[in-house]
Amino acid sequence: MKPDLSIRIAGIDFQNPVTLASGTARYGEEITEHCDLNRLGAIIVKGIALKPTPGNPPPRICETPSGMLNAIGLPNIGVDAFIRDKLPFLRQFNPKVLVNIFGSTVDEYGEVARRFNGVAGVHGLEVNISCPNIKEGGIAFGTDIESTRRVVQIVRKATTLPVLIKLSPNVTDIASFARVCEDEGADGLSVINTLLGMSIDTETWKPRLANVTGGLSGPAIRPVAVRMVWQVYKAVKIPIIGMGGIFTVNDAVEFLLAGASAVAVGTANFINPGVSIEIVEGLEKYMEDKGLNNISELIGAIKN
Amino acid sequence: MRVRIASNSCIKGTYYRIVLEPSFKVNIAPGQFVMLRPATPCNSYDPLLPRPFSIHRVDQSGNIEILYKVVGRVTTILSMIVEGDEVDILGPLGNGFPVNREVVGDNILIIAGGIGAAPIIGLGETLRTNYPDRPIVIILGGRGEADLLCVEDLKKTAAEVIITTNDGSVGIKGYVTDALEEYLSRRCDPGLRTTVYACGPSPMLQKISEITGTRRNIETYFSLEANMACGIGLCMGCAVKRRDRGYYLVCKDGPVFRGDTIVL
Ligand SMILES: Cc1cc2nc3c(=O)[nH]c(=O)nc-3n(C[C@H](O)[C@H](O)[C@H](O)COP(=O)(O)OP(=O)(O)OC[C@H]3O[C@@H](n4cnc5c(N)ncnc54)[C@H](O)[C@@H]3O)c2cc1C
Ligand SMILES: Cc1cc2nc3c(=O)[nH]c(=O)nc-3n(C[C@H](O)[C@H](O)[C@H](O)COP(=O)(O)O)c2cc1C
Ligand code: FES
Numbered sequence: 001m002k003p004d005l006s007i008r009i010a011g012i013d014f015q016n017p018v019t020l021a022s023g024t025a026r027y028g029e030e031i032t033e034h035c036d037l038n039r040l041g042a043i044i045v046k047g048i049a050l051k052p053t054p055g056n057p058p059p060r061i062c063e064t065p066s067g068m069l070n071a072i073g074l075p076n077i078g079v080d081a082f083i084r085d086k087l088p089f090l091r092q093f094n095p096k097v098l099v100n101i102f103g104s105t106v107d108e109y110g111e112v113a114r115r116f117n118g119v120a121g122v123h124g125l126e127v128n129i130s131c132p133n134i135k136e137g138g139i140a141f142g143t144d145i146e147s148t149r150r151v152v153q154i155v156r157k158a159t160t161l162p163v164l165i166k167l168s169p170n171v172t173d174i175a176s177f178a179r180v181c182e183d184e185g186a187d188g189l190s191v192i193n194t195l196l197g198m199s200i201d202t203e204t205w206k207p208r209l210a211n212v213t214g215g216l217s218g219p220a221i222r223p224v225a226v227r228m229v230w231q232v233y234k235a236v237k238i239p240i241i242g243m244g245g246i247f248t249v250n251d252a253v254e255f256l257l258a259g260a261s262a263v264a265v266g267t268a269n270f271i272n273p274g275v276s277i278e279i280v281e282g283l284e285k286y287m288e289d290k291g292l293n294n295i296s297e298l299i300g301a302i303k304n
Numbered sequence: 305m306r307v308r309i310a311s312n313s314c315i316k317g318t319y320y321r322i323v324l325e326p327s328f329k330v331n332i333a334p335g336q337f338v339m340l341r342p343a344t345p346c347n348s349y350d351p352l353l354p355r356p357f358s359i360h361r362v363d364q365s366g367n368i369e370i371l372y373k374v375v376g377r378v379t380t381i382l383s384m385i386v387e388g389d390e391v392d393i394l395g396p397l398g399n400g401f402p403v404n405r406e407v408v409g410d411n412i413l414i415i416a417g418g419i420g421a422a423p424i425i426g427l428g429e430t431l432r433t434n435y436p437d438r439p440i441v442i443i444l445g446g447r448g449e450a451d452l453l454c455v456e457d458l459k460k461t462a463a464e465v466i467i468t469t470n471d472g473s474v475g476i477k478g479y480v481t482d483a484l485e486e487y488l489s490r491r492c493d494p495g496l497r498t499t500v501y502a503c504g505p506s507p508m509l510q511k512i513s514e515i516t517g518t519r520r521n522i523e524t525y526f527s528l529e530a531n532m533a534c535g536i537g538l539c540m541g542c543a544v545k546r547r548d549r550g551y552y553l554v555c556k557d558g559p560v561f562r563g564d565t566i567v568l
């Protein structure tokens with residue numbers, strides 16, 4: 001008998017627990033040539049805001065040991081253009097579509113969330129709270145517990161869709177942020193976004209990114225991400241999508257064991273745009289080899 | 305796609321030629337590139353990202369030739385791999401140099417600096433085949449003699465090859481852009497349409513833009529470089545500023561752009 005990879009997360013049925021991380025597959029179009037989208041659990045699209053924004057000047061990315069820094073600056077086509085031009089493409093495929101949303105004020109989060117009510121082909125919202133709060137000095141919403149609370153409250157009120165909050169790792173105690181999200185009615189959590197980092201060229205003495213600082217991703221952050229998933233799993237009851245440096249099936253299993261109900265593949269898509277399908281296939285084989293029937297047998301199954 | 309290395313050897317100094325043996329047929333337009341990542345004998349996460357390299361040419365047996373200069377981590381590793389090792393490639397990617405009738409002028413000028421010579425051989429050959437009656441002038445430059453690649457091949461495709469070196473070891477002492485100014489002011493009929501194709505470091509392209517921007521009847525096409533992670537439009541990391549608003553992605557919208565549509 002084939003193992004059952006399907007899983008219900010935040011009220012959404014995924015055919016398997018493998019998803020594409022926000023910002024690493026845009027709106028799905030470019031990656032289809034290299035990746036059979038129909039075989040994924042979900043696609044989490046690039047961040048969407050109320051109005052179009054151009055993103056940061058170059059250089060936007062640079063490589064670091066076993067990872068990369070990015071300061072793409074959330075270029076986005078705006079909610080209306082997304083619904084009109086990009087969503088019809090995504091609707092053709094099996095996987096669930098989670099729309100990653102962001103704003104520069106609390107109210108903007110609410111407004112973007114509201115626009116997706118009743119929009120066919122959107123199964124849930126993933127709220128990126130790692131961006132700067134313009135009205136309050138540019139501190140990221142997700143690193144301030146009260147800003148986090150207000151964003152979750154306003155999004156919760158604005159939408160009937162399942163809401164996942166994507167936690168920032170740039171905090172001392174991630175469990176307390178997870179609890180606030182759960183208390184305010186979030187249906188799930190994505191853990192983690194990128195770690196704030198920086199790199200300087202020792203020839204030119206200039207920062208390697210035009211934005212000076214950027215978000216670190218890739219295998220370099222995996223142990224931090226696994227630790228945070230585990231801490232959050234112990235702190236709350238709502239399900240977790242785990243991510244951070246997942247490149248192979250074993251990496252994915254590590255996140256499931258730590259407590260994630262699903263995983264997102266991010267930076268690995270840049271090295272091999274078909275890798276997420278290899279992970280789906282690998283998971284099936286892993287479960288067969290271990291004699292597991294249901295993916296839920298792995299979730300939070302760490303022995304300690 | 306994992307491909308076998310047919311050969312890999314030093315051309316001169318820090319410049320190498322690697323020949324890949326793909327198991328599939330490749331059709332390329334000059335100026336297209338591949339994302340390449342060493343896979344054997346050691347496939348590790350450090351270095352992590354693949355790197356973009358122009359396709360120099362595809363030979364009769366369908367092998368892909370790439371010329372590269374050793375500048376950092378991946379190119380150093382590349383220089384050490386040997387026949388029989390494997391690399392992962394994705395491509396051909398991007399839009400090459402446009403060579404259609406609407407674009408190609410009465411005069412054709414191709415400018416390359418250093419490793420920028422890699423993609424222009426194919427461009428020169430295509431233009432010569434398609435427009436045998438139009439003279440092609442190539443300006444090739446480098447720091448010194450050791451930085452001049454493909455001189456003999458270029459001489460076969462062009463009516464004239466003008467060489468510049470910063471140290472004056474061969475050709476005109478100075479930059480390719482000095483030779484360009486000289487050529488435009490003395491020998492290029494402003495009544496005729498001139499198309500300039502260029503590949504090289506960003507300051508070189510900037511200077512070409514300045515020089516040609518003040519003249520009539522010149523259209524430029526630049527092949528740009530950018531830090532890339534994916535090469536296929538996923539990461540949005542390879543931005544270049546558009547003249548009108550926002551950004552293009554070098555990997556997907558380029559790497560070749562009309563000079564007056566971008567800000568370098
Ligand atoms: C579309 C496109 C086509 C290209 N075609 C070719 C080609 O045909 N042949 C080729 O050799 N290169 C080509 N390049 C450049 C090539 O991608 C880089 O040289 C390569 O990424 C360097 O990788 P690395 O790991 O060796 O250097 P890294 O370790 O990434 O960088 C080491 C140092 O070198 C600097 N550096 C990076 N790129 C360059 C560069 N191009 N010149 C000088 N210094 C640099 C970095 O800033 C850094 O300080 C192309 C780039 C693009 C975007
Ligand atoms: C180039 C790039 C762009 C990203 N864009 C977004 C984004 O728009 N919204 C978001 O919430 N996260 C974004 N992320 C974060 C990823 O979704 C993911 O949380 C993070 O990269 C960790 O996973 P990874 O190590 O597998 O990449 C981006 C990451 C990268 C590398
Ligand atoms: S390199 Fe990723 S979008 Fe161009």
